[in-house]
Amino acid sequence: MKLKHLLSSMVLSVAAAVMPAHAAPILSDIVFVVDESGSMSNVQSNLRDNIGLFASILTGTGQVDAQYGLVGYGSRDPAPRLLTDFTGATEFSTAAQNLVVSGGTEPGYSAVSFALNALDGQTDLFSFRSNAVKNIVILTDEPSNGDGRYQVGGSSVTASILDMLLTENNALFNGVLSGWSTRNSYTDLITNHGGTVFDLNAFNTTDQQTVETFVTQFASTKLQETLDFCELNPTNPACQPSTDVPEPASLGLIGLGLLGLWARFRRRDLVA
Template sequence: MKLKNLVFGLLAGAATLPAPVHAAPILSDIVFVVDESGSMGNVQANLRNNIGLFASILTGTGQVNARYGLVGYGDSNVVPRMVTDFTDATNFATAANGLTITGGLEPGYTATAFALNALDGQTDLFSFRSNAVKNIIILTDEPSNFDTTAYGAFGGSAVTESVVDSLLTSNNALYNGVLRNSSTIASYDDLINDHSGTIFDLNLFNTTDQTIVENFVTDFANKKLQETLDFCDLNPNDPACQPNEVPEPGSLGLLSLALGGLLLKRRRSKYLAAS
């Protein structure tokens, strides 16, 4: 009986030992959806050259584990395409060399649906982690246009703003826009505002002044970090927001040694009593 009480006492005492620690940060899968029209050359170059800075800020605190995918849309083939599946910042920068500036149409809604693996008959699929926060970021200077079935369909019909809204909702995805021109903002602002995102000024990213670009990227990455953390505050039951928790190794070791010592002491006492 005394042993039982001691064991219960140790177990109760274990509750006062150091608290569990999170085994992993929040997972975030980010897809950049980039307009490939002729006016986007500087933007594409700045994305390639600064994805490392963006990644270092987003993941530098250890609170977020991010991967980066890339969609190009509006080039001479028009149909949205995967430039790279999810990868790290270094390989993303290399893959981004494959973006073009030959486009003239900007079916941004269709490209967003593509980024969510939702177009009819889509063969290139992004390998989203099942427990990752989905982040879609569109970079464009034109409103969504020419969203016809020739460039991608959803359920047999053209992709509309309401379709994108539904897809973002069903995927519990965040949506951000790096945009220029009032008509472009009007095309995307409801989607961005309704899906916990922010509208960023493309003019600050479409320049050769690297001081302006780096300041923009720093602000952008810090806001994305906070946005991801806020997502988990608002969605605590989302799989991405429930990292595994494990007790501190020292706590387990201390408890095991104590229990082992008590059991050995009791066996020794029984042996002496019998002899």
């Protein structure tokens, strides 16, 4: 059995115990924010080719109902641009073919602000579901730079402004990053908003076994983060349970405990 299938089966079998059969899935709207500079070609290809694997793990147990949007940034002026509004994995993969690698300036803070529909003068907007958990994932090998030309509320975008936007949107923030300066640029924002810093080097490769292992671990961590979000934010509309036939609470707690232990074990090999 291929490694990705083994890892996927482990995740799904453990996760199946987490959510009672009567509970409604958590809605999750995920925007991938992708650096379009010349060093990101392998990353972009791997994202296109493996979004289906990511989606199958994140949503395969029925615990999460996810849809995916895409922002490219660092090219074309180098304004952030919407490559697809929320859609399924197959359509996302097609849209990701329009990513380019001709950029040289990477205003990542502004690109994430764009993903949250917050830049001044922004015309392309993501159609977030009103009762969905917002998830932003940035993939880059450069610290945020060139943000001074973009504004939110009349002020140039900074880390503190982005921090405010993430808080206002109650959004989860993840980073797939490489390089000390890049991590220094984003780590506090990520850890302050329920996320994890992942090693881009495990995704910026042509070794498909390494890529598939990374995607499996990444998706399982995102699943756990989404479940943890609802543990911490039970009044969030996306986290409201169904009122069908009740199940013993212990079943959900046992399942969450098993999945949490598994995810934390795997994360040791994943976190940069």
